[in-house]
Amino acid sequence: MFLAHSENRAGRVQSLADHLKAVAELAQRYAAEVHEELAEVAEVTALLHDFGKYRDEFQEYIRKARGASVETHHAVYGAALAFENCWLGPAFAIAGHHTGLQDRASLQAFVGDPKYKISARLSRLRERFEREIGPIPQKINEPSFVSRDATKDEKKRCIEFYVRMLFSILVDADFLDTAAHYEGELHQPQTFNPEKLLQDLIAERDKKSREGHLNEIRNQIFEQCLKKAERKPGLFSLTVPTGGGKTLASMAFALAHAAKNNLRRVIVVIPYLSIIEQTAAQYRRIFDPQAKGIVVESHSAVVVPESEENGERSPLALAAENWDAPIIVTTSVQFVESLFANKPSRCRKLHNIARAVVVFDEAQTLPVYLLSPLLDALRELRRNYGTSFLFSTATQPAFRRSTFLPEGFDKGEMHEIVENPQELFRSLR
Secondary structure, eight states, X not given: OOEEEOOOTTSOOEEHHHHHHHHHHHHHHHHHHHOGGGHHHHHHHHHHTTGGGGSHHHHHHHHHXXXXXXXXXXXXXXXXXXXXXXXXXXXXXXXXXXXXXXXXXXXXXXXXXXXXXHHHXXXXXXXXXXXXXXXXXXXXXXXXXXXXXXXXXXXXXXXXXHHHHHHHHHHHHHHHHHHHHHHSSOOOOOOOOHHHHHHHHHHHHHHHOOSSXXXXXXXXXXXXXXXXXXXXXXXXXXXXXXXXXXXXXXHHHHHHHHHHHTOOOEEEEESOHHHHHHHHHHHHHHHOXXXXXXXXEESTTOOOOSOOTTSOXXXXXXXXXXXXXXXXXXXXXXXXXXXXXXXXXXXXXXXXXXXXXXXXXXXXXXXXXXXXXXXXXXXXXXXXXXXXXXXXXXXXXXXXXXXXXXXXXXXXTEXXXXXXXXXXXXXXX
């Protein structure tokens, strides 16, 4: 029997066939949730990601616990097979699923390195793989949006994010199945029920609501958020001064918008740790008083229990790793790293940003030196991956397209939620 992983606490090994099939099933499911056209290519990528573990040297290493050497390397073989078939998305994802994404020149050098003797070894690996898993397809259908007509820059951005999304799906599926083997069961995240969460939020608003002009204005903002949430996914702004109740109103929009458009979670991005802890505590009190993992903080200052009494990692720690939770509260740094980093642990979250509602609180603090690539990335997530973005602040930044910001938004591309911001500012002064 070919092995994927050594003995767990129960003394059981994991066969390579079982691991490949389990990762492929998870990857196909995650990909279908992101975009239905990603499902096939994600499944094939996952089936081939540990193709190189069929080598005798790797099997000897895993059974006898030999010291690491170049002979134990396995990612290069599945990557080389994909590269040979011109499946560049799978080739990048497989090559980097342990060490990180490479650029194209590095990938070509990697799969062409003579020390791996790839051409001499592929046929035997293929024979073993197909005997256990089945025939490797002659052709796979990569998503149509990757090959559509577009400008050169749009095409590059589209391919870049397709590769990153595929990489994220593979890494997360691989991590989760490996953890399930060693810890005994697959982590089951909390179910996102935006209708129920919205009712909890409305109950909180009603409990706090008192007579007076200020609360009347806050209720008007809240109701306008619910009304504009009926729109299709896109770019939205909430221009409300301090004291207008943005924290609850923006969440009302996000939950109602997610319910209307069948989106998968809410991600709240906040620049400062002082604000994030206060906001997360408020959301946890409303939505997750028993700390079941409905609201998860993901930032450098959060203290998450690493393991429970039985030695398993806590659900909160697992959800913080890949953002598979109904409501994520995170920092700008964590969010930007998830878009642009190349390491598996950072990119793992990316596929869970797809088909989400992302709320940028204090949006004017987004880093100016990263603004061009960031707006590019947000546009791509909105266009091909169904993500909605809400920019919430009292001082909306100038994100309009201009000579100085060619990647900015066109007139009419962003929808303001508040019907008359100028009058609102006068009322709340």
